[in-house]
Amino acid sequence: MNLQIRRVGIDTWRENVAYLHRDCPVVRAAGFQALAKVEIHANGQTILAVLNVVDDERIVSACELGVSEDAFARLAVGEGHEASIAHAEPPGSIAALHRKINGERLTKDDLHAIIRDVAQARYSKIELAAFVVATNQYELDREEVLHLTEAMIAVGRKLDWQREVGHGLVVDKHCIGGIPGNRTSMLVVPIVAAHGMLCPKTSSRAITSPAGTADTMEVLAEVELGFERMVSIVRDTHACLAWGGTADLSPADDILISVERPLSIDSPGQMVASILSKKIAAGSTHLVLDIPVGPSAKVRSMAEAQRLKKLFEYVAGHLRLQLDVVLSDGRQPIGRGIGPVLEARDVMQVLQGDPAAPQDLRQKALRLAGRMIEFDPDVRGGQGYQIARDILDSGRALAQMNAIVDAQGRRAEPPQVGSLQAEVLAEADGVLVALDNLRIARIARLAGAPQVPGAGLDLLKKLGDPVAKGEPLYRIYAQFDADLQFARSHAQKDPGCRIGAAEQLPHEFASGSLFSL
Amino acid sequence: MNLQIRRVGIDTWRENVAYLHRDCPVVRAAGFQALAKVEIHANGQTILAVLNVVDDERIVSACELGVSEDAFARLAVGEGHEASIAHAEPPGSIAALHRKINGERLTKDDLHAIIRDVAQARYSKIELAAFVVATNQYELDREEVLHLTEAMIAVGRKLDWQREVGHGLVVDKHCIGGIPGNRTSMLVVPIVAAHGMLCPKTSSRAITSPAGTADTMEVLAEVELGFERMVSIVRDTHACLAWGGTADLSPADDILISVERPLSIDSPGQMVASILSKKIAAGSTHLVLDIPVGPSAKVRSMAEAQRLKKLFEYVAGHLRLQLDVVLSDGRQPIGRGIGPVLEARDVMQVLQGDPAAPQDLRQKALRLAGRMIEFDPDVRGGQGYQIARDILDSGRALAQMNAIVDAQGRRAEPPQVGSLQAEVLAEADGVLVALDNLRIARIARLAGAPQVPGAGLDLLKKLGDPVAKGEPLYRIYAQFDADLQFARSHAQKDPGCRIGAAEQLPHEFASGSLFSL
Incomplete structure (x- = not known):
């Protein structure tokens, strides 16, 4: 049975989603389940999508096939175009994904097949997450990493x-x-x-x-x-x-x-x-x-x-x-x-x-x-x-x-530093002996960076600097009061800075011949 | 800034999804990214949700906060109720999830924390997939399995x-x-x-x-x-x-x-x-x-x-x-x-x-x-x-x-067996020496089972039965022609049956004292 394509203006972030109304005859007859993988055929093309069932006629009616922005772009047909939908075979490389989940080594062909399916948006977010976790840590050996790299190059454009x-x-x-x-x-x-x-x-x-x-x-x-x-x-x-x-x-x-x-x-x-x-x-x-x-x-x-x-x-x-x-x-x-x-x-x-x-x-x-x-x-x-x-x-x-x-095009009015500021102060005298990259990054993000370009923080002390109690360690910048408060309250819990004695200063990890800059 | 709750009739299958219009001042100001984890506050409650950005006013307007059916049910407020939204802290147990992904052992407290967050719908589908893959195979030891089981009991109802x-x-x-x-x-x-x-x-x-x-x-x-x-x-x-x-x-x-x-x-x-x-x-x-x-x-x-x-x-x-x-x-x-x-x-x-x-x-x-x-x-x-x-x-x-x-309530009109049928025939003389459970299950599903209750298949031969070439091995039932063709073409590729000599019949795996029924 044919349905009419409708563009559903939802940005599903690189996942093809199909929206069918619960009363759509296709849903009732074929018994599609929520999150089922479906094949959409339109205009001589086939794409895979994840099904979301809809109860609201304003989103799709019973004879429409809604598709997310990603899927709409990939189908490259107009709204109202005829399309059909069927239960999908899992992408061909899913068997290889399962072998990897079970701890097996993948071949060059396996990795090329997986990456081709990924690039063609045939994997759901759940399947992508499974791949990412199954290849986490050192679970890929160096041959597999080489083949994965080659496969990723092969599916894209290459500049010359x-x-x-x-x-x-x-x-x-x-x-x-x-x-x-x-x-x-x-x-x-x-x-x-x-x-x-x-x-x-x-x-x-x-x-x-x-x-x-x-x-x-x-x-x-x-x-x-x-x-x-x-x-x-x-x-x-x-x-x-x-x-x-x-x-x-x-x-x-x-x-x-x-x-x-x-x-x-x-x-x-x-x-x-x-x-x-x-x-x-x-x-x-x-x-x-x-x-x-x-x-x-x-x-x-x-x-x-x-x-x-x-x-x-x-x-x-x-x-x-x-x-x-x-x-x-x-x-x-x-x-x-x-x-x-x-x-x-x-x-x-x-x-x-x-x-x-x-x-x-x-x-x-x-x-x-x-x-x-x-x-x-x-x-x-x-x-x-x-x-x-x-x-x-x-x-x-x-x-x-x-x-x-x-x-590239100079910005006529470059964004300015956030107008709201707060300083984070040292709680003791001593030397700054540790600066936590993750904590500092987190506080800057809470202040609004990078979405708010002028948000972030300015470090006023670095490793080895002497500090006196009450002296500012860094200054937080934000554009919105809620962000400033959020970042400040996190900094108060743990500023990401440790003050101690000079002897506690860690040696450079990468020093001497290893840090061969 | 406050937004008005709008129920978006999309069944996201146990995932809380928040829909915000791209022009919503909150999206623009706070710079929420697609698939960001957000906290929704309404009616004294807080839930976590995954953000989808919307470009269609018919789904949500710029001052509305759309929520999927799951999230709407969980918030338990009416449409139009005021709500606010903020960048979410990851659920507390995500650190434990990462330890598991990295191959570490989880404690009783870790597993209880993860399962509490899962039961409260604080995990996105992606995070759930990560947990499922990271605990796949024998990656949980028996103590961890015990704690996982206890945790799963603890978050639900228990019948007495x-x-x-x-x-x-x-x-x-x-x-x-x-x-x-x-x-x-x-x-x-x-x-x-x-x-x-x-x-x-x-x-x-x-x-x-x-x-x-x-x-x-x-x-x-x-x-x-x-x-x-x-x-x-x-x-x-x-x-x-x-x-x-x-x-x-x-x-x-x-x-x-x-x-x-x-x-x-x-x-x-x-x-x-x-x-x-x-x-x-x-x-x-x-x-x-x-x-x-x-x-x-x-x-x-x-x-x-x-x-x-x-x-x-x-x-x-x-x-x-x-x-x-x-x-x-x-x-x-x-x-x-x-x-x-x-x-x-x-x-x-x-x-x-x-x-x-x-x-x-x-x-x-x-x-x-x-x-x-x-x-x-x-x-x-x-x-x-x-x-x-x-x-x-x-x-x-x-x-x-x-x-x-x-x-329980007898069905007045029980569903009947599918009206469309096709037989799959033996391609040689001999004895049926293998029946592939997975293949048979797959063909029955392609025929429409279980969504179409009358679909499936009837085995006419079982292990050890003599068969003659051209004799039917099983009969496929379906309600829709497309399903029948789909199942039949799969059966033709590989019927899931192997015909051979009687000596090839596999022994019962679970025999003698082990199969102690």
């Missing part, structure tokens, strides 16, 4: 800068995340571009952090560029700082993240596949990867860092991506500001040579940029840092950044 | 038949499932009730099978009884065959099943907790548990069966449930009919002493009933089978069944 711009060497830089304020990309990109290297950087928005590079760059310029504009900007400026979401580079990854985010799961295998698939799809040939190590970082021990480093190196090596992994000090946030506007301010202070600029952000960016510059065959090993510093101190990096911002 | 009916000894029988046609409950219950034992049986509907006991009993009588009616029926007839879903016996289990079903996951720990929590909550004191073993059964080896048996015994022992586990022959379906109407016909043939009745169903039911009757302190060990047979052959079981059917 040689063809687009005539450059064969494309450098990139990535941090696995977890350190608030760590906005080195916005410094590194103009520096290496000023050196003449091609650095078309695509970044994500914040997933669980108070700001992603795309959120922070958006304070200054447009970041949702679309592919053609991005290419033309890169041709003109050698670089960009764009949001990667519009480029369709690793669509399966975007869908998996829609479940990893609410579950706060970010396992080594998924991380490696996600990062390397995006980088390779984006056409990068050389990558510097930053793995911060610290007690409240994503990676908490040197052993774990080494294991993760080897996994990245194994997969990158097989995919012919030149990879330089650096383990960095992840004991505390980088810079002062946390939240898009505040982090953009820190970045601009460094670019402008402002004496007030946070030195840790400057140093880290220079070291990373130096390593990228050393990918240049004409640069001697050990010379990169010096070259990066010259570019920054001469103002060429600032000029390059301004060119990039102008090319 | 001593208080309700004055009986201290309450017998029950359960099969872990996986064997089509295995409708022994509808025979066992009238037999043991006719012996004078209290047997208030609650059953589920089919989850992944072509018929559950509740679906099959519903062919004859009402099964959605509600608690008061069930008690009064049990008082009158010593028994019932009711659907357990209305009794709120193990609400967390019902919610977990809403995810286990679409994922087709049924792990040992979840199975034990699910079955034993339901039985203990239903007030059972003595339970005969049937674990079929066979190459296409849920349990495929004696080693696995023994392991599962010990897990059931461990948990039951600590919860003071008298448990008698029997391992039975699970190499093929029981009886002939598969699907609600066809299975009800088999049951009635056995009760009526019809010579055409399937003997395997009769024998299995008598053996199980015999074991239950031996829970009676006045019955000597070994006498149960004889007593059960006398009750069946004398017609007392039939009379008891009729009394139960009348008490």
Whole structure:
């Protein structure tokens, strides 16, 4: 029996949902159950969807087939178009998913089949969650991670800068995340571009952090560029700082993240596949990867860092991506500001040579940029840092950044820092001996970051700083009173700062030869 | 800012969903992301919900807060009532869930906290799926399974038949499932009730099978009884065959099943907790548990069966449930009919002493009933089978069944067997040496069972039967042509039957002393 397609304006966030009225003859006859997987046939196409049963004629009537925004876009037919619906076979790769749930190893074909089904939106949110949990931790071995990465590249678009711009060497830089304020990309990109290297950087928005590079760059310029504009900007400026979401580079990854985010799961295998698939799809040939190590970082021990480093190196090596992994000090946030506007301010202070600029952000960016510059065959090993510093101190990096911002579209009225403020005070005399990245990030998010760009916090003390009782440790910024109160009450419960004796200060995890920046 | 509650008539199947318009000032200001977890405050209550962003004013306008049917019922306020919404803290037990995902052992308190949050609908579908996958297989040790079972009992209602009916000894029988046609409950219950034992049986509907006991009993009588009616029926007839879903016996289990079903996951720990929590909550004191073993059964080896048996015994022992586990022959379906109407016909043939009745169903039911009757302190060990047979052959079981059917409400017009039929024929001469339970179940479901009660199939040959090429192996019944074609085309690809030489017939897995029926 045929039904008429109706677009139901509900954003189900990358899940195809079909809405049928409880009195629809198809529901009654075929006995579809709620959450059943159904096949929708329309216009010669077939999509899988999850069924929601509706009791309200205003949403769908008995002879209509409602489809969520995602499903409507995927069907690409007009409202009122005829469609039919049937019980669906589970996607072909579900058997492989079950084998993984049961602890078995997956083959290359299994992983390609799963990722194809994921990219074609044939998995429900529940099935996606099952995949994410079943491949959590080290449950994927390195061969499986390699195949997962390849599969994720295979289902998306792949940029070819040689063809687009005539450059064969494309450098990139990535941090696995977890350190608030760590906005080195916005410094590194103009520096290496000023050196003449091609650095078309695509970044994500914040997933669980108070700001992603795309959120922070958006304070200054447009970041949702679309592919053609991005290419033309890169041709003109050698670089960009764009949001990667519009480029369709690793669509399966975007869908998996829609479940990893609410579950706060970010396992080594998924991380490696996600990062390397995006980088390779984006056409990068050389990558510097930053793995911060610290007690409240994503990676908490040197052993774990080494294991993760080897996994990245194994997969990158097989995919012919030149990879330089650096383990960095992840004991505390980088810079002062946390939240898009505040982090953009820190970045601009460094670019402008402002004496007030946070030195840790400057140093880290220079070291990373130096390593990228050393990918240049004409640069001697050990010379990169010096070259990066010259570019920054001469103002060429600032000029390059301004060119990039102008090319992307400078924001006429950049958002301002939140007008509501509250300071969090030290409760004792001593030395700041611990700063909890997770707690600090959480408080900044509660204050409204990144959705409210001007929300977040400004660190007034860093590790090793002496503090007196009653002195402010950091200042919270918010736009809404409820957010400010929420963030403040959390900070009062546990400010994420520990004051103690200087001897309690933890050593750098990643020090000496390991922290080989 | 306050919003007005609007009931959105979408059945989200045990998930609280909040619908906010994209232009709602709250969405814009607080920057809620799709699928964010939000807290809804109304009428002094707080519930957690998953956010769906809406672009259609007909569903919610910009100053309304739409809530799904589940959430509306849980809030228990009228439409138009004021409500506010905020970013939610994750449910308190999510930290424990993450520990489990990471392979750690959970404590009693962890499991109670998780199950409390599940029962209060504080978990999203994604989080439920994560829990189900993280506790899959033998990832819960027996202590954890015990605590999970206790926790599931603790959050639900518990029946007390001593208080309700004055009986201290309450017998029950359960099969872990996986064997089509295995409708022994509808025979066992009238037999043991006719012996004078209290047997208030609650059953589920089919989850992944072509018929559950509740679906099959519903062919004859009402099964959605509600608690008061069930008690009064049990008082009158010593028994019932009711659907357990209305009794709120193990609400967390019902919610977990809403995810286990679409994922087709049924792990040992979840199975034990699910079955034993339901039985203990239903007030059972003595339970005969049937674990079929066979190459296409849920349990495929004696080693696995023994392991599962010990897990059931461990948990039951600590919860003071008298448990008698029997391992039975699970190499093929029981009886002939598969699907609600066809299975009800088999049951009635056995009760009526019809010579055409399937003997395997009769024998299995008598053996199980015999074991239950031996829970009676006045019955000597070994006498149960004889007593059960006398009750069946004398017609007392039939009379008891009729009394139960009348008490529950006999269906005036019971559904009939599907009018469309197709036979699946043997492709060679020989002996039927394998019958695949899963394949047979799948074909019966494709034919429409259990949603179409008269759909399913009738086995015309069983293991060991000689067959000639072209002879029918089974007959498919359906109500809709599309279903018939779908089932038939699947049967043509693989009928689930293997014809070979008599020597290839597999031995009973559960034989001799192990199959101690």
